[in-house]
Each structure stands twice: as C-alpha cells, then as structure tokens.
Amino acid sequence: MRCEEVREALAAARYGDQSDVTAAQAHVADCVACRAWVERGAALEAMLPVDAAEEPRPGFDTRMFARLEEARGKARGRTRAPAWMFGVLGTAALATAAWLLAPRARPPETQEDLALAADLELLEDLAMLQRLDEVEAFATLGDLNSADLDALDRGEDRGEEGP
Amino acid sequence: MLAFQRGDEEAFVSLYRAWRDRVFNFARRLLGDAAAGEEAAQDVFLKLYESRSRYQPKSRFSTYLYRIATNHCLNVRERHDQARTERDGEMDLRASAAPGAEAEAGRAQLRQALRAALAALPDRQGAAFLLCHYDGLSLREAADVLGVSEGAIKSLVHRAREALGERLASWVDPSAEVSHAL
Numbered sequence: 084m085r086c087e088e089v090r091e092a093l094a095a096a097r098y099g100d101q102s103d104v105t106a107a108q109a110h111v112a113d114c115v116a117c118r119a120w121v122e123r124g125a126a127l128e129a130m131l132p133v134d135a136a137e138e139p140r141p142g143f144d145t146r147m148f149a150r151l152e153e154a155r156g157k158a159r160g161r162t163r164a165p166a167w168m169f170g171v172l173g174t175a176a177l178a179t180a181a182w183l184l185a186p187r188a189r190p191p192e193t194q195e196d197l198a199l200a201a202d203l204e205l206l207e208d209l210a211m212l213q214r215l216d217e218v219e220a221f222a223t224l225g226d227l228n229s230a231d232l233d234a235l236d237r238g239e240d241r242g243e244e245g246p
Numbered sequence: 247m248l249a250f251q252r253g254d255e256e257a258f259v260s261l262y263r264a265w266r267d268r269v270f271n272f273a274r275r276l277l278g279d280a281a282a283g284e285e286a287a288q289d290v291f292l293k294l295y296e297s298r299s300r301y302q303p304k305s306r307f308s309t310y311l312y313r314i315a316t317n318h319c320l321n322v323r324e325r326h327d328q329a330r331t332e333r334d335g336e337m338d339l340r341a342s343a344a345p346g347a348e349a350e351a352g353r354a355q356l357r358q359a360l361r362a363a364l365a366a367l368p369d370r371q372g373a374a375f376l377l378c379h380y381d382g383l384s385l386r387e388a389a390d391v392l393g394v395s396e397g398a399i400k401s402l403v404h405r406a407r408e409a410l411g412e413r414l415a416s417w418v419d420p421s422a423e424v425s426h427a428l
C-alpha cells in the first residue's frame with residue numbers, strides 16, 4: 084500500500100471501517116513518515132473534543148415556535164376562503180354529501196333541490212374546488228360517518244332549510 | 247415523523263426536542279458562528295415542518311434530517327463571506343485573553359482556532375468530517391446524507407483531517423514552542 088492509501092485507510096478505521104486496517108498497520112510499522120503522521124493524527128484527535136457541544140442561546144425555542152406559528156398561519160391564510168364563502172361551502176358540502184350518499188329514489192324537483200343544484204354549480208365554479216383538500220369543511224366532510232349522514236338525512240325529511 | 251405526517255403536532259415537538267442541539271451544533275460548526283448556526287438550525291426545522299407531506303421513510307430519519315441540514319448550511323456558506331468568520335474569531339481571541347486566566351485563555355484560543363479551522367474546510371469535506379466525527383454517523387450514513395459513495399466519503403474525511411492538521415499545525419506539533427493546555 085502507498086502511504087496515502089494507508090493514511091486514508093487508518094482515517095476510515097477511526098470511523099468504523101476496519102477493512103484495510105491490518106495491511107495499513109503493517110505498513111506503518113515499517114514507515115517512519117507514516118508513524119509520524121499517526122502521531123500527529125493522535126494529537127489532532129486529542130484536541131477535537133475542545134469544541135464541545137453547546138446549547139443555543141436562551142429564547143431559541145421561543146423564536147423557533149414563533150416562526151413555526153407564522154408558517155402555519157401563512158399556510159392557513161393561503162387556503163382560507165372569506166367567511167361568507169366558507170359558510171356556503173361548508174353547509175353545501177355537507178348537504179351534498181348527504182344527498183349523494185343517502186339511498187333514495189330520484190327526488191322531485193323542489194325549490195330546495197334547485198337551491199342545492201345552484202350551490203353545486205357554485206362549488207364547481209369556485210377556484211377553491213382545486214384546493215378542497217386543504218379546506219377544513221372538506222376535511223370535516225371526510226370525517227362524516229354513516230350516523231352523521233343519517234342525521235342530515237332526517238333533518239331534510241323534516242323540511243329543514245337547505246344551504 | 248410518520249406520526250407527525252399523520253397530523254400529530256406533538257410528534258413534531260418531540261422530534262424537535264430530540265434533535266435541536268445536534269442540528270444546532272452541526273450548523274454552528276459548519277458555519278463557524280453560533281448566531282448563524284441558530285438561524286440555520288431554525289431554518290432546518292422549519293423546512294422539516296413544511297416537508298411533512300413529502301416525507302417518505304426510504305432511509306433513517308437521521309439521514310433525512312442531516313441531509314436537510316447539510317444542504318441548507320452549504321447554501322448559507324455559499325452566500326456568506328468566509329472572512330467574516332475569521333474576523334469573528336479574532337475578536338473572540340482578544341476577549342478570551344483575560345489577565346490571570348492563562349490556562350482558560352489558552353483553551354479558549356485553541357477552541358477558537360479549531361472552530362475557525364472547521365469552518366474553513368471546503369464544503370463537502372467539512373460536512374463529511376462533522377457528520378462522522380462530531381455527529382457520530384457511520385461512513386455509510388454520511389455517504390447517504392451527502393449523496394456520495396463510501397469511497398468518496400472516506401476520501402473526504404481523510405482530506406478534512408489532513409486539512410485540519412495543516413491548519414492547526416502549531417497546536418498539533420509536539421515540538422512547537424507554544425504549549426497548549428488541553
């Protein structure tokens with residue numbers, strides 16, 4: 084092995100790779116230059132712990148969580164619709180789910196149904212449709228179970244106001 | 247990380263507490279400055295937070311986190327003047343040479359010289375050396391972080407140690423006139 088290869092192998096052995104260490108040590112035994120290199124390496128090794136690990140300054144955590152909260156706020160702001168739209172979207176989405184999932188015969192065209200259809204058009208037209216997965220109402224929609232949908236269905240049967 | 251990906255915000259807080267100091271010290275050493283290290287560490291955790299939807303458990307989480315940290319810090323190094331780090335080092339040396347505290351001053355000077363030497367290493371050499379020596383990653387793990395072969399990481403670590411030895415020659419050479427209390 085050449086001196087440079089030996090030194091690289093010994094450096095690798097320091098970090099767990101023992102593959103060439105036997106041959107490297109045999110070389111060092113016969114090489115004055117490499118023995119001197121090993122001694123310098125040991126001296127370097129002894130001083131490296133001087134740069135001990137530290138903690139960040141006080142207030143680091145506070146600043147970190149403030150930045151995280153700001154990032155979360157920006158993320159919500161990009162997807163949050165105006166309040167009135169949110170209300171329409173939320174109730175329309177819930178009502179739509181109930182209407183789509185509840186088993187029923189084709190309903191007669193009532194004023195209520197026409198209003199619902201209008202809201203469906205609104206849903207299709209809104210740019211928010213592309214980001215419904217980020218809107219809380221849509222997440223709520225995903226959380227609805229059959230009991231919730233049944234409750235919505237009973238509400239409509241009692242003639243309650245649609246969206 | 248998977249729990250956080252599923253929406254458990256407390257899981258992210260746990261990750262943060264477990265890795266905060268390691269990420270900070272890695273950034274501090276690579277950038278050669280504690281304040282820069284703090285800012286970079288916060289940037290890293292912010293990136294980790296925002297990468298939730300993209301995370302895929304293809305490798306160890308430590309590899310993923312150190313990859314974010316390494317890439318970010320190397321980008322910061324490209325944008326900053328290395329001379330600023332050396333100027334800060336000189337200021338620290340003056341501050342630490344307090345009368346009546348020679349031994350501690352000597353140790354402080356050595357610490358500053360070492361930190362300057364680490365920060366002065368070429369980008370990939372510095373990252374490779376820090377990952378293996380101070381952060382305890384295996385050569386294979388460090389190679390994964392840097393996206394290089396194991397042969398390449400061995401070469402990087404070896405060259406980093408050589409460069410450190412040259413830069414700290416007056417401290418390392420047993421025959422040097424200056425004695426250093428370690």
